[in-house]
Amino acid sequence: MLPVIRPTSIAAAAMLGAATAAYGQATPTEAELARKLDQLAAELAAVKAQLAALQQQRMQAPAASAPAASAPSPVASAGAAAQADTTPAGPATVFSGYAELNYNRPTQQPENTQADLRRFVLGVQHRFGPATKMVAELEVEHGVTSADDPGEVALEQAYVEQQLGRTWGVRGGLFLIPIGLLNENHEPTAYYGVERNFVETAIIPTTWREGGVQMIGQFGNGITLQTGISTGFDLTQWDATSTEGQESPLGSIHQEMALAKARDLSLFGALNWRGVPGLLVGGSVFTGNAMQGQTTTSSRVTLWDAHARWTPGRWDVSALYARGTISNTAALNAPLVGNPTLIPSAFDGYYVQGAYNLWTQQDYALAPFVRWERFNTGKSYADLGPGLTPSPLPTETVWTTGANFQLTPGVVVKADYQWFSVNRDANRLNLGLGWAF
Amino acid sequence: MDRAADASSLVVTLVTAVALAPTSAFAVDYLSADEAAKLMFPQADRFEARTVAFDAEQLQRLQAAGVLPRSARWQVRVALRDGATLGYVVVDDVIGKFELISYAVGVGVDGAVRQIEVLSYRESHGAEIRLPAWRRQFVGKDASAPLRVGDDIANISGATLSCSHVTEGVRRIVAVIGLARQVGALG
Numbered sequence: 001m002l003p004v005i006r007p008t009s010i011a012a013a014a015m016l017g018a019a020t021a022a023y024g025q026a027t028p029t030e031a032e033l034a035r036k037l038d039q040l041a042a043e044l045a046a047v048k049a050q051l052a053a054l055q056q057q058r059m060q061a062p063a064a065s066a067p068a069a070s071a072p073s074p075v076a077s078a079g080a081a082a083q084a085d086t087t088p089a090g091p092a093t094v095f096s097g098y099a100e101l102n103y104n105r106p107t108q109q110p111e112n113t114q115a116d117l118r119r120f121v122l123g124v125q126h127r128f129g130p131a132t133k134m135v136a137e138l139e140v141e142h143g144v145t146s147a148d149d150p151g152e153v154a155l156e157q158a159y160v161e162q163q164l165g166r167t168w169g170v171r172g173g174l175f176l177i178p179i180g181l182l183n184e185n186h187e188p189t190a191y192y193g194v195e196r197n198f199v200e201t202a203i204i205p206t207t208w209r210e211g212g213v214q215m216i217g218q219f220g221n222g223i224t225l226q227t228g229i230s231t232g233f234d235l236t237q238w239d240a241t242s243t244e245g246q247e248s249p250l251g252s253i254h255q256e257m258a259l260a261k262a263r264d265l266s267l268f269g270a271l272n273w274r275g276v277p278g279l280l281v282g283g284s285v286f287t288g289n290a291m292q293g294q295t296t297t298s299s300r301v302t303l304w305d306a307h308a309r310w311t312p313g314r315w316d317v318s319a320l321y322a323r324g325t326i327s328n329t330a331a332l333n334a335p336l337v338g339n340p341t342l343i344p345s346a347f348d349g350y351y352v353q354g355a356y357n358l359w360t361q362q363d364y365a366l367a368p369f370v371r372w373e374r375f376n377t378g379k380s381y382a383d384l385g386p387g388l389t390p391s392p393l394p395t396e397t398v399w400t401t402g403a404n405f406q407l408t409p410g411v412v413v414k415a416d417y418q419w420f421s422v423n424r425d426a427n428r429l430n431l432g433l434g435w436a437f
Numbered sequence: 438m439d440r441a442a443d444a445s446s447l448v449v450t451l452v453t454a455v456a457l458a459p460t461s462a463f464a465v466d467y468l469s470a471d472e473a474a475k476l477m478f479p480q481a482d483r484f485e486a487r488t489v490a491f492d493a494e495q496l497q498r499l500q501a502a503g504v505l506p507r508s509a510r511w512q513v514r515v516a517l518r519d520g521a522t523l524g525y526v527v528v529d530d531v532i533g534k535f536e537l538i539s540y541a542v543g544v545g546v547d548g549a550v551r552q553i554e555v556l557s558y559r560e561s562h563g564a565e566i567r568l569p570a571w572r573r574q575f576v577g578k579d580a581s582a583p584l585r586v587g588d589d590i591a592n593i594s595g596a597t598l599s600c601s602h603v604t605e606g607v608r609r610i611v612a613v614i615g616l617a618r619q620v621g622a623l624g
Contacts, residue, residue, distance in 0.1 A: 090537040125535050127559075135561065161561055163465055169561075184562070185595055218564045274565045277574055278591030309594045314587055357587050365587075409601065 096123035098187040098436035102194050106428040117143035121156065131163040154256060156207055171214040174257045178226040178270035179284040180204045180305050181320055188434025192355050192369040193400050194414045195430060199349035199375050203322045204305060205251035211260065222275030231255060232266030232288035233301045235332065240339030246377050246393065249347050250303065250324060253290065261292035278311045290326070299328040314357040316367070323348035330382035342390050345382045349375025355404075365406040373398050397421040402430070411435045466557045467567065470541060473554040474526040477543030478516035481523055485515040487624075489617045502580070504612040511613050515623060522546055525614050525623065531606040533560045533599040540603055542610045548618070549579040550611060563596030566603055575607055580615045584608035
């Protein structure tokens with residue numbers, strides 16, 4: 001009787017034979033590799049077992065410490081559960097950027113129509129460790145920067161931030177001053193209208209930065225406190241022959257940490273409350289001497305603001321008041337009499353703005369808005385005597401209405417029209433494209 | 438498969454296992470995932486780890502519901518008491534403005550959000566999303582709610598991106614849990 005040979009036995013024998021042949025022909029290196037492979041597989045099995053045990057321990061931990069817990073029961077994991085549920089903190093270095101491309105067409109003076117790559121900013125943030133990071137932004141204004149072009153290259157921010165626990169952090173370097181609603185959040189996607197509002201450009205010189213040290217405290221009741229000491233303004237830069245000081249008194253004397261005169265440091269503080277979802281109420285103050293020891297006269301520049309923003313549902317309503325004062329301007333202005341732009345003793349402005357998210361479809365969003373603002377960059381001048389004291393400038397009122405159209409979060413197309421009550425020739429149509437990432 | 442390839446795939450597996458091991462050093466850690474789960478379901482006597490894996494058709498259903506699924510595999514902690522399911526906890530990360538925000542979402546068996554907890558926040562601005570008042574806006578909302586900033590969720594001024602991205606993440610997790618329960622992946 002012939003033995004019964006099953007096909008499976010043949011296959012097994014063939015496989016065994018092939019395997020033996022393979023091993024028989026193996027070079028010592030290959031054999032060694034095979035041994036190492038087995039060793040590696042065993043080690044992997046051990047690691048897997050350890051991981052599974054760790055996972056089980058982690059899952060059981062809450063139950064073990066729960067008041068009502070009985071004896072910990074084994075975890076019946078329905079899956080491999082090997083995926084960690086906390087991920088690493090992301091890449092250590094992150095690039096960012098934002099830009100604004102604007103078109104302004106004064107309807108009374110179309111010959112002054114301009115198209116401008118207003119700003120192109122590249123940012124980098126690098127995390128040195130869990131609690132330490134560096135933030136920097138490099139800005140190019142007006143497209144081309146050279147001796148013959150109007151552009152400007154500047155560092156907007158360059159600071160190191162150290163977290164000091166759950167509530168406090170400290171920032172050192174060149175940072176944005178916490179004031180108003182725009183200065184620290186100035187990307188084109190963050191505000192309505194092609195141009196930033198006048199109050200936060202003419203009165204608060206957005207984007208305003210100083211070099212110094214700042215403490216930031218974020219409290220559980222919704223209060224954020226920022227306070228610090230920094231470089232300040234340089235009144236010796238005041239150019240009475242130019243109108244720059246009328247456009248923005250502080251914008252014409254800020255130093256931006258470019259070989260900044262730093263004998264006189266300034267103090268600042270900002271308090272913001274966000275305790276109710278959708279509501280922000282806050283205020284800030286910045287004050288310091290601004291003669292920097294260049295003359296025997298001292299002069300203090302103080303700027304403060306109060307602001308609120310409310311975003312219930314589709315609405316976005318905000319209001320802000322800002323006021324600046326410069327002391328001892330009589331003494332400073334006396335030698336400047338006869339020039340077009342003397343130093344004001346006070347300047348202020350305020351605005352109210354309302355926007356409504358009218359239409360959204362997937363990433364598209366259309367938000368019309370209207371803004372009313374009044375500002376005066378030369379509200380009062382110190383008395384120099386009859387005939388010498390400059391008259392206060394007229395208060396300008398600007399109505400702006402238009403819409404922001406979000407193409408996708410981070411990209412915005414804007415259109416608006418602005419009416420000026422004093423400088424009516426400036427009435428203009430604005431179109432803009434902006435992005436931020 | 439040849440041995441060399443086998444060996445290299447083993448090495449890859451090992452490296453992957455190490456890479457997936459939980460990291461604990463964050464800029465500002467407020468809670469661990471376990472602490473968050475316990476906070477959300479204090480009456481649970483144990484949490485069971487489930488890995489939910491959706492197939493292509495299920496992912497398409499999520500997408501059709503207006504949720505970008507982002508991942509086919511989701512790890513869910515099922516909160517149990519005496520064997521009965523109390524709810525689910527999912528830990529996730531979204532990018533705020535520049536950095537990752539780690540957060541946990543607790544969903545009840547009714548499919549409604551029970552609680553949101555921020556586990557780690559690393560941005561310089563916007564940590565206000567941790568405020569209880571902001572997180573409370575999500576409580577009780579299920580897949581039928583818009584769960585969108587500027588609609589049923591109010592924004593935090595100065596933290597728009599953090600708010601939007603966390604809200605988006607919550608909307609995704611609510612949909613993921615809903616679908617997982619529908620297809621029986623959560624028992």
